[in-house]
Amino acid sequence: MSNMTRFTIRPLYLQVRDMLVERITSGQWKPGSGISNEVDLSRELGVSVGTVRKALDVMEQEHLITRRQGRGTFVNDQTSDDLAMRFNRICGSEGNCLSMDILKSEIKAGRATEEEGAKLRLRAGDPVIRVRRVQSAQAKRVLLEQIAMPEARFPGLATKGHVPHRIVALAQQFGILLGGAQERLTVTRATSNVAEALAVETDTPLLELDRIVYSIDGRPVEWRSAMCHLSHGDYYSVDMT
Template structure:
């Protein structure tokens, strides 16, 4: 018997899930690697296979693992082309999600102002990074964005030599698992720098994307404000 126990009120399969998520986040199993099979996990934990299955089912639904009959269960690489753009609802004319390629990136350390603290559920003045990026698609400017992240989750980010192209890549680099996101969609007229960077005339209408990405535990990890010139691309929201 390991960290899971039958004397908590929390259902066993959720404890199993928590434990597996924790081990993935800790790097016990790298992205792309196989997880022990169901029988083995159930023996290790001294519980039934069905209980392990229920934990794995939920994790698959949350895109943490992928299971295939006959092959096994694998940790999903969130930075793979398939998953890297899952928090972008912008599609190219062929309906595939695009996130834009990084053109330019500057990082500044600062203290959270009130809006920033509110969006990230921090206290006023807590340390954050402000990341400004310009993104292009097929060489054409797509969006300018300001991304706010708490310093606590990304220690030493400002000294990184590599660029930090997106929250998905950052999260993987710092061992954080991402969950859900909400995005407000609005419209505004491009002004000054924004217009210049996007290569459009002043007052061209652009899409305004105000997005909060959360970790698997539901804590906000990034607040991003983007101005986007869609051109022939479009924004697509799916509803269940």
């Protein structure tokens, strides 16, 4: 019933959503596994089925779960093909997302600059992890990335040799659920450094991508500044609703 003292303003179905999200982040519910059915959940939590359904509606929109009539409700594997491409809008001429390979990758620990602090909502000097790498598609160099992440969210990452090249996979490893991202696009010309890394002529026009990825609670998780050299036919895709 929960008819008792309601001091909190947050609606019940959002409180339920918070509890269920916690079960995912804590690892109690693992990606790919099914979760209790709606009736059982409602009994367990002491709320009505309608309230549970509304919580699940929210979580479905947040890409956290998938519901299939007749089968059940399942925790999403964020590394699955469709979800992994959520934050990659670079597509090939056939409309398919480009799957890229890592060419070079350096990882370093450091202290946040003023700019990194502003983007990641840290204080300047807070520990960060930086990655610089080149991604290629079909033997062509496409992306030169400079990434900064708060060390606090990825403890021990700097000492690991391997960093997954997709932010969704990295986040899932550290039990972080991603919410959204904002990307800003501009056009620039390749400086000599950039030109060398991407194997293009100096002054080649490039797409500059400045992206901040947020976790589901709205805190910044990654700041990526990338230079992108698009081959003929490739494009950056935006869907508006």
